[in-house]
Amino acid sequence: MRRRVVWLFFVWVCLFCASPVWGEGHPLLDEMVGRFDALTNYTTLLDSDGEDGRNRIVYTYKKPGFIRMDFIRPHKGARLIYDPNINKVSLRPFSTRLLTLSLSPDNRLITDPKGHTVDRSDMGALIQSVMRYARQGVVTLLPPEVVETSLCPRLLIESEEVTYLLWVHPEFHLPIKVVKLFSNGSQETVFLRNLKVDGPLDDAVFNP
Numbered sequence: 001m002r003r004r005v006v007w008l009f010f011v012w013v014c015l016f017c018a019s020p021v022w023g024e025g026h027p028l029l030d031e032m033v034g035r036f037d038a039l040t041n042y043t044t045l046l047d048s049d050g051e052d053g054r055n056r057i058v059y060t061y062k063k064p065g066f067i068r069m070d071f072i073r074p075h076k077g078a079r080l081i082y083d084p085n086i087n088k089v090s091l092r093p094f095s096t097r098l099l100t101l102s103l104s105p106d107n108r109l110i111t112d113p114k115g116h117t118v119d120r121s122d123m124g125a126l127i128q129s130v131m132r133y134a135r136q137g138v139v140t141l142l143p144p145e146v147v148e149t150s151l152c153p154r155l156l157i158e159s160e161e162v163t164y165l166l167w168v169h170p171e172f173h174l175p176i177k178v179v180k181l182f183s184n185g186s187q188e189t190v191f192l193r194n195l196k197v198d199g200p201l202d203d204a205v206f207n208p
Contacts, residue, residue, distance in 0.1 A: 026139045035173040036124050044195045050188035061122045066206045082118045090208035133159040
């Protein structure tokens with residue numbers, strides 16, 4: 001409850017200092033959509049913290065939807081690869097190659113407690129979600145803040161169900177920090193550390 005009060009106070013201060021836009025998008029959101037549509041691949045270290053604890057995953061994405069996740073925390077050594085062509089996930093639960101499972105992306109074994117699935121875990125899915133809530137609620141441009149040496153523009157997106165706070169990389173025009181606050185008061189923070197866009201990427205990375 002205390003965290004919820006602190007968050008609401010923070011939101012009130014931000015709204016007092018900036019001009020909100022009701023039920024509309026924002027040019028910065030449009031830039032994110034355009035940048036993601038234009039890219040071919042990206043890699044990042046997903047560093048998230050929420051009610052389910054801390055997660056650290058090396059995340060590799062390539063269009064039209066290939067995904068590789070190498071787990072550092074929890075399940076160190078586990079590896080997951082999603083192939084959109086066959087809509088299957090190859091899961092190696094341990095660092096050893098002795099066991100590899102073939103699963104559907106909505107299998108409960110690889111679905112998180114909030115229902116997130118592997119095939120909808122990429123940055124494009126995040127941006128689509130943000131855009132949907134932006135159309136339902138309020139978008140506010142906030143003063144920029146530094147994230148990992150980059151001075152990032154910030155957006156606050158508020159709706160009845162979810163509130164997003166985004167830090168957007170000034171060069172890539174993609175989010176590198178996301179805070180998501182749910183209506184029940186729970187909160188999740190995700191950093192996309194060491195983001196690299198359209199670098200050299202061998203197709204063999206996505207071989208099971």
